[in-house]
Amino acid sequence: MSAFLAACGNQGTTPTASSAAGSGGSSTPLGPGGIPLARRTNPVTLPLYDDNAAIADGLSAETGGTLNIYNWADYLYPSLAKQFGKKYGVDVKISTFNSMDEAIAKLQTGAVEYDVFFPTTDRLPQLVAAKLLQPLNMSYIPNLQANVWPEFVSPFYDKPGDGETTARYTVPYTIYSTGISWRNDHVTLDVPSLGWDAFWQAGDYKGKVAVLDDSREALSLALMKNGIFDLNTEKQEDIDKALASLKELSSLTNVKTSISDYQTIPEGRTWLHESWSGDIIAGALYYMPKGVKNTVIDYWFPEDGKGPIGNDTIAVMKSAKKPVLAHMFLDYMLDSKNAISNFVDWNGYQPPVNDSDPDKLVADGIIPEHLASTIVKRDSFDGGLEEGQLTPQGQAMWENAWSDFKAGV
């Protein structure tokens, strides 16, 4: 494997021929680093560079010192990290960030050195082009092929190159959908039949309505309300429509922007919230105040599957001080038992591993039956919508609209 990677890299520092093209050809718009924008319909192979090779086979793990992990806040079960450290005789230190922009900005300065990082899929081209990630040597990560859904062994955002069988830079971490959560003891709207329009019918719940504090998610909600399901649109008229709808929502409901739904929905501080599925599981399992049953929380995702769906990944930093151990950590997180423990004992976000059977999760009572809609199934990805990487111009367009919305009315 590593020999193959090295051979690939010998062709020069520019992306290798097999990788740069992607399957969409040259007509597709290019993202950062000249890498084509990955879509489910247009998988992209991330380039390899000869000055950024994967580690060799058969190395033994580094010992002593600290394994540095850089992750979203509250997104990894600390006791799992601790056990890993115990097993290999290292300290595991988890540093956290609150947004991908914040994380990448810090990584780009080179002032911080981490071994393991948790990138979102839409930022991979940027990270790869900047050579912040190192290609993985999957011989250290047998759990990928043994335990993980095949879609994520060779995912569209990190497609194996010609003759390769696995992703080059990432292994999957969690999967989630974006839907609507609400308190059925306060909200009398028929959310499932209203769908995304429910927010615009929520004038009676002024101050209790929130959208995700995330430019892509909130604008996507408004796009879908307007019947626009290309969530990677870079048409100014589409974005203008979405912005107008969000501003209308501001006037109608004094809408909030928040990513604390896993606390505010259980506590009843918000009643209708655009939510990530995993936050609602975590909220229902761990954040209910005394005396409040989690049956008051409902979650809706379109029955036809036409809603945003995505996944996060784990990668190894190029600057990793303990690259072998970092690979082993990735393998450790893909161990079925660990992956499921991380899911049900801590963060509420599902891992795409074979043993985490959605129906079994409900049958075993791990996920409350009325929240079965939070579960992401393998076929959910077929009709699901994606929020992928935009061109830099497109990204600026989205962000300007977002800033406009955040200025209020």
Add this chain to the structure above:
Amino acid sequence: MYPRWLWPSFALPGVVWLLVLFVVPFYAIIAVAFGTVDPVFFQIPVPYWNPLDWNTAWMSEVIGDFAPGQKYWIVGVRTIEYVAVAIALCIAIGYPVAYYISRHAGRTKALLLVLLILPFWISYLMRMLAWINLLAEDGYATRFLSFFQIDTLFVKLGLLDQGAGWLDGQPISVVLALVYGYIPFFILPLFAALDRIDRSHIEAARDLGASPLRAFLHVTLPLSKAGILAGTVLIALPMFGDYYTPDLISASPNTNMIGNQIDLYIRQGPQKTIGAALTLVLAAFLTVLMLYYLFATHRASREAQST
């Protein structure tokens, strides 16, 4: 005798501090605002250090959005409103407190001053987070306010939306939180100014037949003007840059202040050049306010010397 450089050298640590931690970083913000972005990702700021290279595109884009009706105009006007009302409330609440402590507290003066500083033992963020619980639907403060029907009074006065909770994106909550957070900074310099007033001035006014009100209006108030100004400046500057108070107390875009827009670009979003340009616009605005303050205090001290 001492060598001539001895006393000036005492200023050295302060000068170094100012240079390293203010002048250089501030110039970096200018260089970013008038710089460009990298050619690969179109978002990593590339500062232009040489003023001759400066690129004014970002700045003119930002200034354009300050035109009436544009997004920064809306936020800017709202910010000025919130800060102005908060300062007015700080004066209305803070002046009597400072006056009482300096003139009538007697032996409890020291104790009252300590009590005034007490909130600083807990960080600003913690105190704001505490308010979130106190003002929640079933929080103690909410129950207290509704027991005394203060919330219905606020609704009648049009300060609170009908049926809305205090945390439901209400401007009044944000303004009151600002007052709560910053008022001690206002009272302390004002107290110092009031405490310095020579009582014989006031006695003289009374001896010459001035009523207590006239003595206050013509002696105490003018003499404490410098304290009011100092306190106002001290709280106005951080209030104009505040973003976490509206974030925590409201989280609604409709109560966002200009600091939230800067936070959006600098901390959250990738377009740091725009954030830097916004920062400079805010700094320029605050400089104008500061110049007025310097001018006013200069005039006040000249008047004080001439009398």
